[in-house]
Amino acid sequence: MVDGDRDIGRSGIMERLSRLLQQLPGVGPKTASRLMLAILSAPAEYGRALSKTVADLVDKVHPCEICGMLSERKRCTICTDPRRDSSLICVVERVPDLLAIEASHEYRGLYHVLHGVLNPLEGAGPEQLRIDTLVERLGAGVREVILATSSSVEGEATALYLKKRIAPLGITVSRLAAGIPVGGELEYTDSSTIGRALAGRKEI
Amino acid sequence: MIVRSVRVGHFRNLVSQTIQLSSGINLFVGGNGQGKTNFLEAIYFQSTLRSFRSARLRDLIQHGSENAEVESGVDSEGVPIRLRVFIDGQVRRLWLGGKAVRSAGEYLGLLRAVAFTPDDLAMVKGAPSLRRRFLDRAAFLFQASHLDDVRDFQTALRARNRLLQDASGRSSDVELESFTETLAACGARVSTNRSRLLQRLESSVASILNRISEGRLEARIRFEPGWRMGEGTDLEGETRSLACQMESKLRRDRKRGSTSIGPQLDDFEVLLSGDSVRRLASQGQQRAVAVALMLSVVEEIVSSGGESPVILLDDVSSELELRRRERLFELVSEFGSQVLVTSTELDLLGALADDASARFQIESGRILPIGG
Ligand SMILES: Nc1ncnc2c1ncn2[C@@H]1O[C@H](COP(=O)(O)OP(=O)(O)O)[C@@H](O)[C@H]1O
Ligand SMILES: [Mg+2]
Ligand SMILES: [Zn+2]
Numbered sequence: 001m002v003d004g005d006r007d008i009g010r011s012g013i014m015e016r017l018s019r020l021l022q023q024l025p026g027v028g029p030k031t032a033s034r035l036m037l038a039i040l041s042a043p044a045e046y047g048r049a050l051s052k053t054v055a056d057l058v059d060k061v062h063p064c065e066i067c068g069m070l071s072e073r074k075r076c077t078i079c080t081d082p083r084r085d086s087s088l089i090c091v092v093e094r095v096p097d098l099l100a101i102e103a104s105h106e107y108r109g110l111y112h113v114l115h116g117v118l119n120p121l122e123g124a125g126p127e128q129l130r131i132d133t134l135v136e137r138l139g140a141g142v143r144e145v146i147l148a149t150s151s152s153v154e155g156e157a158t159a160l161y162l163k164k165r166i167a168p169l170g171i172t173v174s175r176l177a178a179g180i181p182v183g184g185e186l187e188y189t190d191s192s193t194i195g196r197a198l199a200g201r202k203e204i
Numbered sequence: 205m206i207v208r209s210v211r212v213g214h215f216r217n218l219v220s221q222t223i224q225l226s227s228g229i230n231l232f233v234g235g236n237g238q239g240k241t242n243f244l245e246a247i248y249f250q251s252t253l254r255s256f257r258s259a260r261l262r263d264l265i266q267h268g269s270e271n272a273e274v275e276s277g278v279d280s281e282g283v284p285i286r287l288r289v290f291i292d293g294q295v296r297r298l299w300l301g302g303k304a305v306r307s308a309g310e311y312l313g314l315l316r317a318v319a320f321t322p323d324d325l326a327m328v329k330g331a332p333s334l335r336r337r338f339l340d341r342a343a344f345l346f347q348a349s350h351l352d353d354v355r356d357f358q359t360a361l362r363a364r365n366r367l368l369q370d371a372s373g374r375s376s377d378v379e380l381e382s383f384t385e386t387l388a389a390c391g392a393r394v395s396t397n398r399s400r401l402l403q404r405l406e407s408s409v410a411s412i413l414n415r416i417s418e419g420r421l422e423a424r425i426r427f428e429p430g431w432r433m434g435e436g437t438d439l440e441g442e443t444r445s446l447a448c449q450m451e452s453k454l455r456r457d458r459k460r461g462s463t464s465i466g467p468q469l470d471d472f473e474v475l476l477s478g479d480s481v482r483r484l485a486s487q488g489q490q491r492a493v494a495v496a497l498m499l500s501v502v503e504e505i506v507s508s509g510g511e512s513p514v515i516l517l518d519d520v521s522s523e524l525e526l527r528r529r530e531r532l533f534e535l536v537s538e539f540g541s542q543v544l545v546t547s548t549e550l551d552l553l554g555a556l557a558d559d560a561s562a563r564f565q566i567e568s569g570r571i572l573p574i575g576g
Contacts, residue, residue, distance in 0.1 A: 118379060120366040121359075126379060153359045153386055161382035 066137065068113030068130050070095055078102075078111060085109045087143035091134065091162060093117055093150060101148065106195035109146070112137065117154040118161055126161065135165060144172040146201055163204055174201040205316055205511045206279040206542045207247060214269040216242035217569040225544070226562035229537070231553060232546045233574075234566035240546035243571060244319065244516045247544065250274045250287055251317035251514070252344070253296065253308055261291055278315050281511055287315055313348045316505075316513035320498045322523050327497070328481055328490040332471040339398045339472070342501045345513060346401065353393045360387035361463060369461040381451075387466070388447035391431075392439055394467040399427045402472055408500035408507075409474070409493075416531040417492045421476045430469025488525055495524070495532050502539055512541035521547045530554050 014036060021032040039047045063069065064076035071077065078084060088109025092098050098111050114129045126132075138145070145166055149155035163173045176197040211222040217239050232240050241257075245264075248256050255264065265272040275288040288299040298305040305311050318341070327334045343350040364383045402425045410423035431449055434442055446466065450457070453464050474481040474493050481493050506512050515536060521529050536543050537559055546566075550557050557563075563574040 118382070120363045120370075120379075120383070126376065153356050153363065153390065156389070157360070157363070157382045157386040160385050161379055164378050164382065 063113070063115070066133075067111045068095075068115060068133075069098055069111060083108075087141055088146065089134075089137065089142055089144075090146040090148050092148045093155065093158075097148065101194055101198075104191035104194040104198075106191070106198050114149070114158070117149060117152075117158040119154045129158075131162070131165070134162075135169075138166065138169055138171055142171055144174060146198070147173065147175050147204075159204075173204055175204045176201050205281075205514055207250075207315065207514055208277040208279060208284075210243075210247060210250070211273075211275040212243070212246050213273040213275075214266040215246050215264060215272045215274055216266060218242055218246065218266075219568075219570045221571060223564070223571050225542070227542055228561035229543045229545065229559055231550070231557060231560045231563045232544065232566050232571070233548070233550050233563065234546075235548060238566045239569040239571075240566050241321075241518050242569070243566065244518050244544060244546060246274045247276070247514065248317055248319045248516055250276050250289060251315040252341075253289065253298075253312065256319045256321060261294060261296060265291055276315065280314050285314060287311070309348070309352075312344075312351070316345055316511075317516055318342075318345065318498060318501060318513050319516040319518065320495075320520055321518040322520065324498065325491045325494050325520060325523050327494045328474065328485075329487070332469070335471055336398075338497065339401060339470070342405070343397045343401045345501060345505060346404070347397060350394075350397050353390060353397060357387070357390040357394045357467060360390050361466070361468060363387075365462045368457050368463070384450050385443075385447050387463070388450060389443045391467045392442040392446050395429045395431070395433055395470055396439060396442060398467070398470055398472075399429065399433070402427045404504055405497065405500040408503045409496045412496040412499050412503065412535065413476075413492065415535060416495060416528055417489065422478075423493075423496075424475045424478075426473045426475060428471045428473060430467055430471070431465045488528070491524055492528055495520075495528070499532075499535055499539075502541060506539055506541075512539050515539075515541050515543045517543065517545045519546055519548070521545070521553055526554065533559075 017036055018029065018032040021027050021035055022029060027035070039050065060072050061070050062074075064071045064079055065074050066079045067076060069076040069078060073080075085108050089112050090098075090101065090107060090109055091112045091114060092101070093114055093116065095113055098113055101107050101111075112130065112134045114131065114134075116124050116129050118124060118126065118129070134145075145162070147159040147162055149158045149162075159175055166173050206227045207225050208227075209222055209224050211220075212218045213220045223243075232243060234240050245255055245257065248254075249264065271290060271292045273288065273290045275286065278285050278287060286299075286301055290297040290299075298308070298311045300311060300314070323330075323334065324338065327338055340350065340354050360383060364380070364387050367380045367383055406423075406425045409425060410421075413423050414420055431446055434445065449465055450463065457464050474497075476485060476489070476493075479485070481490055485493070502512060502515060517536075520532075524532065533554065545553065545560075547553050550563075553560075565572050565574050
């Protein structure tokens with residue numbers, strides 16, 4: 001450890017910020033002090049704007065009440081876009097999966113973000129996921145639900161569970177075609193692969 | 205497949221060093237506790253990203269150190285490659301050449317090794333888990349995805365058992381059914397892979413056994429799946445069948461809080477002229493069968509045109525009778541594989557010591573070539 005690091009360790013404010021930053025994914029002690037020093041050496045305006053924007057982010061950005069996508073409004077821009085095909089709902093585990101499918105420009109339907117998967121070992125059951133809100137959406141004019149949960153054990157079991165809940169309602173349920181790398185989440189899959197997986201989806 | 209050189213850093217008790225290996229037979233001699241098994245473990249870990257002692261990752265890191273690494277120069281299918289694994293606390297990082305590798309899938313299979321330890325010699329008579337471990341390691345050599353299948357199966361099994369234990373009845377039947385079906389899909393794959401493996405090995409085991417043991421014995425292998433399995437030809441059918449069998453045991457499973465049938469109970473039996481080796485054979489015969497099982501894996505790979513895996517023989521010489529030991533070593537030489545053998549004494553290795561193309565002494569974790 002260099003002496004600079006130790007000074008950071010001693011200071012109350014800097015230590016607190018370092019701890020906070022280290023709770024972010026991919027940030028260890030070294031990255032945390034690098035980020036902190038970068039904030040300090042930038043003009044003071046930068047740091048203030050950053051802190052205000054972070055505060056706005058947590059106060060004003062919430063899950064869309066319909067699909068669970070993050071939005072500053074009650075309903076997100078996808079759910080309120082009249083050009084989207086509202087007879088099609090694609091179910092994903094997390095927001096980054098939704099963003100990956102959007103980035104492929106291959107899909108014009110709506111989404112539903114579960115914010116997780118069924119995981120008995122971590123105590124995540126159907127109540128912890130946005131499954132009831134999904135079932136509520138299925139009344140009006142929905143023709144097909146595409147299940148785009150991952151190919152992990154939990155993702156597969158979640159897809160089976162949703163199929164069992166949705167199929168009795170007389171709605172087509174399909175699963176993304178193979179082509180998504182094993183255990184690979186959509187987030188890390190390239191656009192053309194996502195496009196092919198969507199086009200080749202199979203009814204289950 | 206040939207490991208040309210190995211560099212270990214802070215791995216177990218081994219002194220950080222680079223070892224140049226011969227493409228033939230490499231002998232490692234040293235007293236107990238000097239680091240012989242640790243060195244073979246390093247190479248096995250380089251190959252499979254697991255230890256054959258089923259240790260946790262952090263056990264591999266030298267006491268007092270924060271990380272460990274193993275790097276090997278390997279000839280794989282005639283192409284020189286460089287593999288590197290770095291263990292940093294709980295995390296494992298991989299490199300191929302100078303490039304970081306994100307997924308184990310891209311890495312596994314580039315260096316293939318089979319390990320044979322005194323534990324494996326006890327496989328025939330010992331607990332069924334030893335035999336399943338053999339099946340899974342061997343199946344992995346033919347089909348790298350088998351390890352994913354086993355891992356998924358174990359995850360699904362734990363998840364289903366948790367739901368079964370949920371006494372509050374909070375978990376819905378639909379949720380349990382979903383995990384049962386997922387478990388059945390993974391389970392049918394695992395048992396099918398194991399069953400196919402044994403069919404594949406059967407005739408090699410028989411012929412090797414006749415070469416290392418006296419007399420002509422007719423050897424057969426009987427797979428004993430932990431559920432009622434069909435021919436294993438129709439995976440979807442097997443999946444449905446396993447799910448049904450699990451559903452039919454639901455009441456009992458809820459009571460005991462765990463899944464009572466499935467691949468977690470798979471086993472196999474070797475029969476010599478119709479008799480169970482586990483129950484009737486002598487300890488010497490049982491060990492010979494264990495050796496034959498291991499060698500049959502290598503022979504199958506080689507005879508189907510694959511490159512022989514590197515063979516790691518840890519301390520088996522002290523546990524096998526001289527005659528069988530010599531035949532074992534003869535066979536290993538015939539495969540033309542690269543072999544790493546450890547022993548406490550050079551004498552135990554018999555003729556193999558003369559055929560060896562490189563010899564090393566291991567003392568307090570330091571590996572030194574012996575001249576001569
Ligand atoms: N993580 C570790 N760090 C340092 N030493 C270790 C570590 N793990 C095991 N050892 C030491 O390694 C030695 C055992 O080496 P091993 O390779 O099993 O010996 P052998 O030559 O008998 O096969 C023991 O002395 C043990 O204390
Ligand atoms: Mg040893
Ligand atoms: Zn929305």
